[in-house]
Amino acid sequence: MFKINSYSEIDIIRKTLQDFGERFIEPLSSIIDKENRYPREIVREMGRYGFLAPTIPEEYNGGGLDLKSGVIVLEELAKYSGSIALISEVQGFLIAETLYRYGSRDIKENILPKIASGEVIGSFALSEPCCGSDAAAIETYAERSGDHWFINGVKTWITQGLYADYYLLFARVGSKKERHKNIALFLVKKDECIKTSPIEVMGFRGTGTAEVVLNNCSVDSDSLMAPPGEGFKIAMEVLNIGRVAISALGVGLAERSLAEAYRFLRDRKAFDKTIIEFQYIQFLLSDLYTLLETSRALVYKAAETISKEDVKEKIPLIAAVTKNFVAPTAVYIVGEALRLLGGYGYSKESVVERIYRDVKLLEIGEGTNEVQKMVISKHLLNKGLQKIFS
Ligand SMILES: Cc1cc2nc3c(=O)[nH]c(=O)nc-3n(C[C@H](O)[C@H](O)[C@H](O)COP(=O)(O)OP(=O)(O)OC[C@H]3O[C@@H](n4cnc5c(N)ncnc54)[C@H](O)[C@@H]3O)c2cc1C
Known part of the structure; x- marks a missing residue:
């Protein structure tokens, strides 16, 4: 377009x-x-x-x-x-x-x-009650019988899970001991064998967060999108894009919060002045704006890096670095904006109250802060600091 x-x-x-x-x-x-x-x-x-x-x-x-x-x-x-x-x-x-x-x-x-x-809705079904950060430990199991697969298992926290027509479903085809090596990817159409139930969450409401239970779902061999081992690799590759994309949400949420705070402080009076006239407030806004622009620059740099085929090995690192910085930074900016709105910020009428609940997910979904640090440190230790910074 x-x-x-x-x-x-x-x-x-x-x-x-x-x-x-x-x-x-x-x-x-x-x-x-x-x-x-x-x-x-x-x-x-x-x-x-x-x-x-x-x-x-x-x-x-x-x-x-x-x-x-x-x-x-x-x-x-x-x-x-x-x-x-x-x-x-x-x-x-x-x-x-x-x-x-x-x-x-x-x-x-x-x-x-x-x-x-948008004619049909899709879900990315990786996380399970047993494991989110340790995604290689998933227990959903697919067993082959002739030209069909029978899938059993429970997926949880699945965004759009309540309304999905298709599930990108990660399932293992052998022992859990094999970890990522026998995780395959299936594209499963919604069917009676799939039961969904809503999960009430504090933010990003209206996105159909659900538990998805597969009870002996029979799918044909065409539903296997990626064979054992490849499935997990695809999950990780796509999550690299996801980590940068969800960081972009953080930039948008933080910017809106800052704009709300700025408008409020420009009009609100205290001690015979508009609050924005106090230098402490101006300096705080300057620092928050600096963090916002740093986050934005990092997200754009990461998006440009991912688009370059010749730097494939750097993609997990830049994606993790981006989310590791932007997610907690966005949470901090939004929290400060809410505080600057005084009592109004804490009110259910305030847009920033909603954003405050939304933004917290950025530190959990698509890999928690700790998971990003695990990816970064793995690169630093495996590749050696010298090589990375050369
Ligand atoms: C609203 C919402 C929407 C979601 N949407 C989806 C979706 O569409 N699809 C999907 O597949 N998943 C989805 N998720 C799941 C999300 O990806 C997981 O919640 C996330 O990966 C964390 O997994 P967990 O909840 O099992 O926490 P756990 O893995 O149990 O972690 C608990 C805590 O322990 C920490 N931790 C774990 N291991 C270590 C370690 N080695 N060192 C230090 N700390 C550690 C974690 O960082 C975390 O703080 C969603 C979650 C939410 C809340």
């Missing part, structure tokens, strides 16, 4: 998203949160604009953007609703990207365009 090659074109896409946000998202963002309502009408509208799967080529109903421009879409959406941005992040950057990069011709021609347009 858009081809973004220069800064002025990025400005155009930002403006288009701002118009879209004001028109379609802002009127519903509080309702999505308060009523825990899945915004299907906006999902379809995002699909029409190419915002649901911004980085997928237009021939498959995507936005046709490069990764940097794609994360800018998420950043802008997050300013209006974290939930809407998370839906685009999961549907576009986890599901659509996996189907596009690793799917068969049939999947690309018949399922990907429906995912990118």
Whole structure:
């Protein structure tokens, strides 16, 4: 839909998203949160604009953007609703990207365009009650019988799990001792053998977080998207993109919070002055803004790095570094913005109260802060500091 090659074109896409946000998202963002309502009408509208799967080529109903421009879409959406941005992040950057990069011709021609347009909904089903950080320990089991697989297991915390028509499902085909080596990837269509139940979460409400139980689901051999071993590798590769994409949400959420605080402090009076006149407040805003711009620069650099095929081995590192910095930074900025709004910030009427609940997920989903540090330290120890910094 858009081809973004220069800064002025990025400005155009930002403006288009701002118009879209004001028109379609802002009127519903509080309702999505308060009523825990899945915004299907906006999902379809995002699909029409190419915002649901911004980085997928237009021939498959995507936005046709490069990764940097794609994360800018998420950043802008997050300013209006974290939930809407998370839906685009999961549907576009986890599901659509996996189907596009690793799917068969049939999947690309018949399922990907429906995912990118929002006609059907997808979920990325990796985490289980036993294990999230230690994803190589998952217990969902797939057993082959003739040209079919029978899958049993429980997935949890699955975003859009309540409404999904398709699940990208990671399951092992042998002993748990083999860890990642026998984890395969299946594309499983919603069926009666799959039962879902909602999980009430504090933020990103209306995104259909669910437990997904598979009870002897029979799927044909075409449902196997990646064989044992390859499945886990794909999960990790896609999560590298996800970690940068979800960091872009952090930038958008933090920017909106700062803007809310700034507007409030500019009008609010204390001790015969507007609060923004106090130098302490000006310095605090300066520091928060510096952290915001540092986060934004890191996200863009990571997106550009991932797009370069020749630096493949650096991708897990830059993705983990980005999330390790941006997630806690965004949580800090939003917390400070809420505090600067005084009692109003703590009120259910405040947008920043909602963002405060949303942003906390960034330190948990798609790898906790500790998991990012594990990835970074593994690279530092394996590759040697000298090699990394040369
Ligand atoms: C709202 C929401 C949406 C989600 N959406 C999805 C989704 O769509 N698909 C999906 O597959 N998953 C999803 N998740 C799951 C998410 O990815 C996991 O919650 C996350 O990976 C952490 O796993 P866990 O909850 O099992 O925590 P655990 O792995 O049990 O970790 C608990 C704590 O221990 C720490 N820890 C673990 N190991 C170590 C270690 N070696 N050293 C130091 N500290 C350690 C962790 O950092 C964490 O702080 C979602 C979660 C939430 C809350």
